Amino acid sequence: MRMRKKPGTEDKLAVIGDLLVRKPEELKGHWRRAFSAEQPVHLELGCGKGQFITGLAARHPGISFVAVEIKGEVILQAIERAEAMGLTNVRFIHGNVRHLHEWFAEDEVSHLYLNFSDPWPKGRHDKRRLTHHRFLKSYSRILTASGWVHVKTDNRDLFEFTLNQCLDLDLKLKNISLDLHGILPRGKYERSVQEDIVTTEYEDRFTRMGLPIYYAEISLRPIKAKP
Numbered sequence: 433m434r435m436r437k438k439p440g441t442e443d444k445l446a447v448i449g450d451l452l453v454r455k456p457e458e459l460k461g462h463w464r465r466a467f468s469a470e471q472p473v474h475l476e477l478g479c480g481k482g483q484f485i486t487g488l489a490a491r492h493p494g495i496s497f498v499a500v501e502i503k504g505e506v507i508l509q510a511i512e513r514a515e516a517m518g519l520t521n522v523r524f525i526h527g528n529v530r531h532l533h534e535w536f537a538e539d540e541v542s543h544l545y546l547n548f549s550d551p552w553p554k555g556r557h558d559k560r561r562l563t564h565h566r567f568l569k570s571y572s573r574i575l576t577a578s579g580w581v582h583v584k585t586d587n588r589d590l591f592e593f594t595l596n597q598c599l600d601l602d603l604k605l606k607n608i609s610l611d612l613h614g615i616l617p618r619g620k621y622e623r624s625v626q627e628d629i630v631t632t633e634y635e636d637r638f639t640r641m642g643l644p645i646y647y648a649e650i651s652l653r654p655i656k657a658k659p
Contacts, residue, residue, distance in 0.1 A: 441504045445526060451511050453498075456525045461537035466523050467496040472542040475574075476500065477529045477549070477562060480633055482510025484547055487630035489514070489522040495542075497522040500529055529562065536574040544571055544581045548634040551590040563594035565601055572652040581650040584612070586638045591646035604651040611644040 445452060453459065459466055463473050472495050479485045479499035489497045499522065501507035507526050514522050525535065549562040558564060563583060571581060585591050598605055612629070635645055 441508055444508055445504055448508070448511055449515060451514055451519075451522065451524055452507075453523050453525050456527070456535040460535055461540065463498065463536070463540060464496065467521060469494075469496070469521075471496050471521075473498060473540060474543045474545070475536070475541045476545040476547065478502075478547065479510050479524070480506055480547075482507075482513045483636075484545070484630055484632040485510065485522060486514050486517055486519060489519045490517060491630065493521055495521065498525065499523075500525045500527060500532075502526070502528050529567075532570065532574060538573055539576045541574045542576055542579050544575055544579065545584075546581065547584045547632045548586065549590070551585070551587040553589065558593070561590065561593065563590070563597055565597045568597060568601065568603070568650070568652060569655055572655040575652055575656075577653050577656050579652070581652065583646075583648050583650065584632070584635065585646050586634065586643050588646065591648070594650075595648065598648075598650055602654050604653065605648055606651075607647065607649045609645075609647040612647045613639050613645055615639060615642055615644050 453466065464470050474488070474495055474497050476485045476497070476499045479501045482499065485497055485499040488495075499507075499510065501510060501524065504526060507524055511524050514524075527535075546562050550560070552558065552560045559566060561567070568581070575581070583591075583594055585594075595605065595608075631639075638645060
């Protein structure tokens with residue numbers, strides 16, 4: 433279901449505080465200038481209302497977080513949440529992820545998060561999925577060689593598609609889970625970083641519904657190693 437546009441959203445975004453980066457292209461290669469400290473940059477694509485990115489930022493003050501969201505009504509809520517929490521280590525970009533290379537330089541991002549991305553279920557739309565090999569190759573340019581892409585979804589078809597894209601590119605996968613929160617009768621916590629899980633709004637909803645959450649971490653190092 434599409435979220436209705438709320439009147440006044442653009443006006444509010446125009447006057448909101450410094451957490452919204454209005455000209456991200458001017459920070460390309462210099463994102464650490466946007467923060468008060470020289471520290472790693474982590475990026476979330478499609479931050480929604482901001483529960484995940486603000487949760488991470490609150491838990492990890494030694495990391496600088498950047499979140500991208502295309503929907504104005506949604507990113508406004510995310511920014512207001514971050515402001516209410518008094519966070520200084522998170523910034524937001526209102527825009528389309530297709531412009532990543534205009535905003536970030538090579539090797540500028542340490543970790544990238546894809547949480548509950550649009551599955552684009554129709555086969556003819558597979559190139560729009562954020563884990564399509566074209567996007568993965570694109571991420572490899574801005575991600576450090578030691579960085580990882582973190583994927584969470586409730587959509588099994590999208591998850592299988594993602595794994596197959598990774599296999600086609602000979603990418604390394606780790607911490608794969610078909611039931612991250614142990615919802616299913618035989619499900620269990622499978623990874624060593626379970627204590628560090630920060631959830632999204634969708635994740636909480638699906639977990640309450642008894643649906644499993646799929647998770648994997650992807651290394652793009654093999655792509656970066658190719659000439």
